[in-house]
Amino acid sequence: MQRARVLIRNKPGVFDPQGKVVHSGLRRLGHESVQDVRVGKVIDLRFASGSPDELRARIERMCSEFLVNPVIEDYTIQFLDEE
Amino acid sequence: MKVAVVVFPGSNCERDCEHVLENVIGASVVRAWHRDHELPKVDCVVLPGGFSYGDYLRAGAVSKISPIMKAVSEFAFSGGPVIGICNGFQVLLECGLLPGAMLRNRSLRFVCKDTFVRCATERTPFTSGLSLGEVLKLPIAHAEGNYYVDAEELRALQDNDQIVFQYTSGDGEANDGANPNGSIFNIAGVCNRAGNVLGMMPHPERAAEDVLGNSGGAALFASIIHTL
Numbered sequence: 380m381q382r383a384r385v386l387i388r389n390k391p392g393v394f395d396p397q398g399k400v401v402h403s404g405l406r407r408l409g410h411e412s413v414q415d416v417r418v419g420k421v422i423d424l425r426f427a428s429g430s431p432d433e434l435r436a437r438i439e440r441m442c443s444e445f446l447v448n449p450v451i452e453d454y455t456i457q458f459l460d461e462e
Numbered sequence: 463m464k465v466a467v468v469v470f471p472g473s474n475c476e477r478d479c480e481h482v483l484e485n486v487i488g489a490s491v492v493r494a495w496h497r498d499h500e501l502p503k504v505d506c507v508v509l510p511g512g513f514s515y516g517d518y519l520r521a522g523a524v525s526k527i528s529p530i531m532k533a534v535s536e537f538a539f540s541g542g543p544v545i546g547i548c549n550g551f552q553v554l555l556e557c558g559l560l561p562g563a564m565l566r567n568r569s570l571r572f573v574c575k576d577t578f579v580r581c582a583t584e585r586t587p588f589t590s591g592l593s594l595g596e597v598l599k600l601p602i603a604h605a606e607g608n609y610y611v612d613a614e615e616l617r618a619l620q621d622n623d624q625i626v627f628q629y630t631s632g633d634g635e636a637n638d639g640a641n642p643n644g645s646i647f648n649i650a651g652v653c654n655r656a657g658n659v660l661g662m663m664p665h666p667e668r669a670a671e672d673v674l675g676n677s678g679g680a681a682l683f684a685s686i687i688h689t690l
Contacts, residue, residue: 389565393565393610394565394566394568394608394610394644396565396566396567396568396570397566400570444527445519445523445526445527446519448520448523448556448563450555450561450562450563450610450611450612451563451565451610
């Protein structure tokens, strides 16, 4: 079983209200060392088989077709240890 | 005139649109279901407001891959008039039929109130009955209506006369105080380059009869008949 994780965040410079609210919450709790917070989404995918290269190409297609809105979002793909 | 109103799971303004089109404007209406692969033969398509597919992933994202949207895209590419209201606007953005994307309102709240919007172009089939600069009072009701495009795309929208409505004060001034959600350049509605596809966050169908205390929105629907 191959596992992959897509991490999606708003692009730098695009308004990230959740990050802003979480940041002000952390500051309210005294965590003033935090300089910036960005909140994103995690999408975990499981595949029966496939090499990381093949899967990366397939996942990139899924991102451009559906999972990510390229106007406002960036993403990174990670491969997780096999279960 | 025959109009198709597209219904997704989670649409909730389709009956309001139907009511206005049939009983106020006198058009005939057919519903198109999200699973349909073809549109009935119509003169105009309406994508109503609501929370299609529960706004999962992103507002409008799951609707864009529904079978009916392929047919709607073909209708739009052939020049057919398409209007997306609120969630319908979000669907049009996700489909790429209109440029840009929606972010959360800058207040982080769901905003439900009357706004003033100024007609910034009367070249679309939905604004041909309005005059340039005319100010309408229309209600909004959304959490994700903070319209975003990058600086280059904003210039393209301006250069190509694609900004259709801007949030303004009652006397038509587009200032920050009149911006209910943080939309760039106070944008409330945009069209494609050709002008036949319009997306707007305010709900003209909720303000189209005197009995509701506001009939300004009827002019948008009446414009379609005027154009066709």
